[in-house]
Amino acid sequence: MSEKIVLKKYANRRLYDPERSAFITLDQVSQLIREGRQVTVIDARTSEDVTAFILSQIIVEEAKNKNVLLPVPFLHLVIQYREDVLAEFFEKYLELTIKNYLLYKSAFDENFKKWLDVGRDLSSMAGKSLPAPAQWGSLFDLFFSAEKKAGGEEPQS
Helix, strand or coil: CCCCEEEEECCCCCCEECCCCEEHHHHHHHHHHHHCCCCEEEECCCCEHHHHHHHHHHHHHHHHHHHHCCHHHHHHHHHCCCCCCHHHHHHHHHHHHHHHHHHHHHHHHHHHHHHHHHHHHHHHHCCCCCCCCCCCCCCCHHHHHHHCCCCCCCCCC
């Protein structure tokens, strides 16, 4: 679900959710995003889009609570090159990089689970005759099936 929700930010720093007809906290905004919602935050007085500020505030609060979110050298680079090199990087590459990381991590986790299942099946067959290796299929079929699903190309042999 990637439904968009527009929140209003008032001068007292409170955020109003028109869907719930109630004020909500940054934690609740964070939860909406984790549920897959796209959030836009508009300043109620000026009608200015303050989404980036609110989302940055959520990240800072989470970092404060956990003490570390982003590595210090990375934060130094963000401050040092904020509008020059990093703006283009964040806009064009970082989101895509994170999405690809999550896609491949998910595929790896799924394939690793399949390998664990194969191991359990083989250990349950202990003492029984195993099928011939030719019947097992290619060792890499499990790994490359996820890449095909993700739109990747099959490796050249």
